[in-house]
Amino acid sequence: MEIGKKIAFLRKQQNLTQEYLAKEVGVSVPAVSKWETGAASPDISLLMPIARTLHTDVNDLFSFRKDISEREVDDFMAELQEICVKQGYREGMERAFKLQKEYPDNNYLKLKTANAVTMYAFTAKENDEEEKIFQKYFEQSTRLLEEVYRDEKLYDKFGYRHVAAIALSARYIQYNKLQEAEHILKNIPSGETDIIHMLARVYLNQGNTKEARKCIGQTKVRDLVNLLADNRILFDVSVKEGNLTEALSLAKEHYQIRKAMPILIFGHPSELLVEVFLYMNDLKQAAEHFFHLVDEMLETAETFQENSEILSDGFNMYRIAAENPLYQPLLEQPECKKKLEELKRKEEIKSPS
Numbered sequence: 001m002e003i004g005k006k007i008a009f010l011r012k013q014q015n016l017t018q019e020y021l022a023k024e025v026g027v028s029v030p031a032v033s034k035w036e037t038g039a040a041s042p043d044i045s046l047l048m049p050i051a052r053t054l055h056t057d058v059n060d061l062f063s064f065r066k067d068i069s070e071r072e073v074d075d076f077m078a079e080l081q082e083i084c085v086k087q088g089y090r091e092g093m094e095r096a097f098k099l100q101k102e103y104p105d106n107n108y109l110k111l112k113t114a115n116a117v118t119m120y121a122f123t124a125k126e127n128d129e130e131e132k133i134f135q136k137y138f139e140q141s142t143r144l145l146e147e148v149y150r151d152e153k154l155y156d157k158f159g160y161r162h163v164a165a166i167a168l169s170a171r172y173i174q175y176n177k178l179q180e181a182e183h184i185l186k187n188i189p190s191g192e193t194d195i196i197h198m199l200a201r202v203y204l205n206q207g208n209t210k211e212a213r214k215c216i217g218q219t220k221v222r223d224l225v226n227l228l229a230d231n232r233i234l235f236d237v238s239v240k241e242g243n244l245t246e247a248l249s250l251a252k253e254h255y256q257i258r259k260a261m262p263i264l265i266f267g268h269p270s271e272l273l274v275e276v277f278l279y280m281n282d283l284k285q286a287a288e289h290f291f292h293l294v295d296e297m298l299e300t301a302e303t304f305q306e307n308s309e310i311l312s313d314g315f316n317m318y319r320i321a322a323e324n325p326l327y328q329p330l331l332e333q334p335e336c337k338k339k340l341e342e343l344k345r346k347e348e349i350k351s352p353s
Contacts (some may be wrong), residue, residue: 006061008036010054024053068103077112081120089124093117093137100144107148107160114141114167142171149184162188169198178206224261228254235272244280251276268296278326286329287336294339318343 011021018032025032025046034040042050047058054061076099084092093116100106100113117137124130148164165184172181185199200215231254238247251272258269270293277286321327321340330336 002038003041003061004035004038007032007042007050007054010056010061011036014054016054021050021053025049067106068099068109070108073106073109073112077116080116081123084120084123089120089130090133092120092123093133097137097140107151107164110144110148111160111163111167114144117141142168145171166195166198169202173198173201173205176205178202182206221261224257228257228267231257232267232272235276239276239279244276247272247276247279268293268300270296274330275326278329283329283333287333290327290330290336291339294342297343 007021011018018029018036022029022032026049027042027046031040031042035042047061051058051061076096080092080096083095096113096116100109103109117134118141121134124134145164145168148160149168151161165188169181169184172178172184182199182202185195185202188195196215196219200212203209203212203215231250235247235250235254238244238250254267254272255269258267270289273289274286274293277283277289318340322331331340
């Protein structure tokens with residue numbers, strides 16, 4: 001940052017007027033104005049008084065500081081998009097990398113600069129020259145990611161190395177540097193689904209289908225369970241808001257997911273359909289899906305009969321239904337009550353008194 005701009009920045013930051021600064025330093029207001037616009041520079045003898053008035057030091061006035069704050073980086077990046085759009089992609093990238101060179105040890109700035117290269121690529125013109133410019137900065141931004149990732153001394157309080165590792169491995173996959181990508185992904189101390197998916201892609205591109213299948217096997221059931229959990233929360237939110245049309249849609253979605261993956265124990269396909277029709281006071285359809293629900297519970301019991309813990313969870317449905325006020329209108333119907341008794345008899349057979 002030029003000294004005039006720095007003086008203006010510090011003055012405004014502290015809510016000081018040009019008049020106040022001029023008086024404290026012993027110059028005219030126009031002189032201060034010229035400093036801040038870059039038309040003139042303050043005399044060297046005035047640097048100490050200016051620094052004292054602005055509660056800083058001479059080094060800071062000349063921007064001889066070791067770092068830049070995240071807030072300043074974010075402010076610059078907010079301006080960068082406008083620069084790229086109005087003045088061109090090349091101009092924006094030149095400014096971004098110039099700032100990065102001023103603060104070469106700032107990992108946050110490195111990550112933001114690397115991200116800006118691809119984020120604002122849409123502002124580049126579609127011609128060979130602009131493509132070369134993009135490739136130039138893309139390669140430079142990849143080196144920035146490598147610097148952050150390889151900085152083993154970095155205390156990763158803010159997850160900079162983690163972010164760099166994910167971005168870098170994605171680029172390595174893109175450029176078929178599969179060994180490098182595999183090495184990074186296998187050393188990320190995280191079980192994040194996205195990372196496992198990326199590693200599966202690496203194995204697939206390597207032709208190692210066994211490891212690719214193994215990776216996806218680790219995440220497939222977990223992803224579906226999480227999806228069903230999210231679906232259940234949204235269902236409850238919809239009911240609470242009185243939006244039963246949305247609740248019905250979510251209940252149908254839950255049904256389709258569970259029918260597609262019968263191995264899952266989390267919930268049963270017809271469970272939410274029973275509930276939503278009870279909320280809608282449609283006892284006919286609620287009873288129809290209730291019969292399906294009981295059959296699904298019995299099927300689970302048969303499928304996993306060797307696992308007593310799973311069976312116990314399944315048979316809890318009897319008590320849940322019998323004690324849940326929502327189900328009472330159904331249980332007043334003899335055929336529904338009789339159907340529910342099938343679960344109770346199954347439990348009695350499993351655990352004879």
